[in-house]
Amino acid sequence: MSELTTHTFADDRYDSMTYRRSGRSGLKLPAISLGAWETFGGYRGEEVARACLYRAFDLGITHFDLANNYGRPAGNAEVVVGKVLKDMPRDELIISTKAGFYMWPGPYGEWLSKKYLVSSLDQSLKRLGLEYVDIFYAHRPDPETPLEETMAALDLIVKQGKALYVGVSNFSGPQYVQAVQVAQRMGLSPITIHQPYYNLFGRWAEKDLFEHTVNNGTGVITYSPLAQGLLSDKYLDSVPGDSRAAQWWGKENKNDVVDAATVDKLQRLNAIARERGQSLAQMALAWNLHFPAVTSVLIGASKVEQIEENVAALNNLAFSAEEVKAIDAIAPQP
Numbered sequence: 001m002s003e004l005t006t007h008t009f010a011d012d013r014y015d016s017m018t019y020r021r022s023g024r025s026g027l028k029l030p031a032i033s034l035g036a037w038e039t040f041g042g043y044r045g046e047e048v049a050r051a052c053l054y055r056a057f058d059l060g061i062t063h064f065d066l067a068n069n070y071g072r073p074a075g076n077a078e079v080v081v082g083k084v085l086k087d088m089p090r091d092e093l094i095i096s097t098k099a100g101f102y103m104w105p106g107p108y109g110e111w112l113s114k115k116y117l118v119s120s121l122d123q124s125l126k127r128l129g130l131e132y133v134d135i136f137y138a139h140r141p142d143p144e145t146p147l148e149e150t151m152a153a154l155d156l157i158v159k160q161g162k163a164l165y166v167g168v169s170n171f172s173g174p175q176y177v178q179a180v181q182v183a184q185r186m187g188l189s190p191i192t193i194h195q196p197y198y199n200l201f202g203r204w205a206e207k208d209l210f211e212h213t214v215n216n217g218t219g220v221i222t223y224s225p226l227a228q229g230l231l232s233d234k235y236l237d238s239v240p241g242d243s244r245a246a247q248w249w250g251k252e253n254k255n256d257v258v259d260a261a262t263v264d265k266l267q268r269l270n271a272i273a274r275e276r277g278q279s280l281a282q283m284a285l286a287w288n289l290h291f292p293a294v295t296s297v298l299i300g301a302s303k304v305e306q307i308e309e310n311v312a313a314l315n316n317l318a319f320s321a322e323e324v325k326a327i328d329a330i331a332p333q334p
Contacts, residue, residue: 007087010058017060018314020295022219025192027134027165029094029296031289032311033063033221038228039300041071041080048302050084055304057088059311065195065221065298066128067098067139068120074103078127086129093134097124098169098195100139112142114153121162136163137195140170147182155188167193169223173208180216191218193295198222200231200269200284200331207333210293219295222288226299230258231284236266268330272323281306282313287327289317 018031034056036042040049053064064081071077078097085095099120102110110116121136136157138150154166166189168179180191194213198205199222213220226232235258266280273283288297301307319327 007054009054009089013058013060015060016314017062017311019060020219022165022193022221022295023213024217025165025190025219027094027192027219029063029219029221030061031296031314032061032285033065033094033296033298034061034307035065035223035298035300036070036077036081037065037067037223037300038070039302041077043072044302046080046083049080051304052301052307053081053084053088056301056307057093059307061307061311062092063094063096063296065096065223066124067101067137068103068124069101069139075123075127078124082128082130090130095128095130095133096135096137096167097121097128097133098137098139099124100137100142100169112138112140112145112150112153114149114156117150117153118157121157125162132161133163135165135167135193137167137169137193138171141172141175147179148186151179151183151186151188155183155186158189165189165192167191167195167218169195170197173205173212176209176218177212177216180218191216193219193221195221195223195298197224198288199225199227200287200327201227201265203331203333206291210291214293220293221296221298222294223298225288225297226281226284229300230262231266231269232281233270233279235263236270236280237263265330269327272326272330276316276323278313278316279309281309282316285310285313286317287319289313290319 019028020031021028066078066081068075099117100112103120108115138154142150157163158166168176168191171179171194176194183190196205196209270280273280276283285297288294299310
């Protein structure tokens, strides 16, 4: 750690957190991981990022997730988090980043070509101040670049020592299976983890993905498990002024997302959560984690208290048949 820092981390930080193996790999992740999408380097700066990352680590959260395009301007999240990581024990942390979305002009600034993936990770490592990341993701499917090139590029990055594991994000079930088959056929680094969008209001992965990842030995870390904060107490009555919806999404989008019908569903789900002795957010996280396919859930936080509340979800991950039936009635599978 930096000679300037005087912070000491909790000696009991590993005592309470649950760690799950990512598929059939040797990688274990905390059941709850912390991401930087929209928060750190976005509408929250370094001071908040440091407080949240430190508290998360004290609670046993060892995995911090980023992407090249996170923050405003794009890349700022890696800069902000990188400053904090200098004062943390690198060998105890899992740091992930991604590439796939637009980053710079011209034909090499987005998608999944070897040129873009290798260049993007080099830039990410400079912003983060790291020699390597633990997980590097192909952030979205590329409709034009052959999967053979993309998977070979990920394998090259592992062989170069710039990433220890590779993953995919936002791939459908069939797209993921195809990528697995390409890697196996070509003898390339396996897909250790998949990061899909999944929550109670977006349950597609239950039918289209989880069976495939289990069969192929790949872990899953779900992002937006709280539907960008929607599945939390803050939207049960109105939209608070310091919320992400108010500060980040814009008035028109906010009103579209948090409408009367959505509030009604939130209130009904909240009633189930209260019967379970949980907040709505805690139940929403527990829902993700009750699937054996899910290794970890990826939360965002703009306040330390949010992290503490979310970690407490681990105290009750089981759902009765009656609870599942009631949740299905409110937020059914597509």
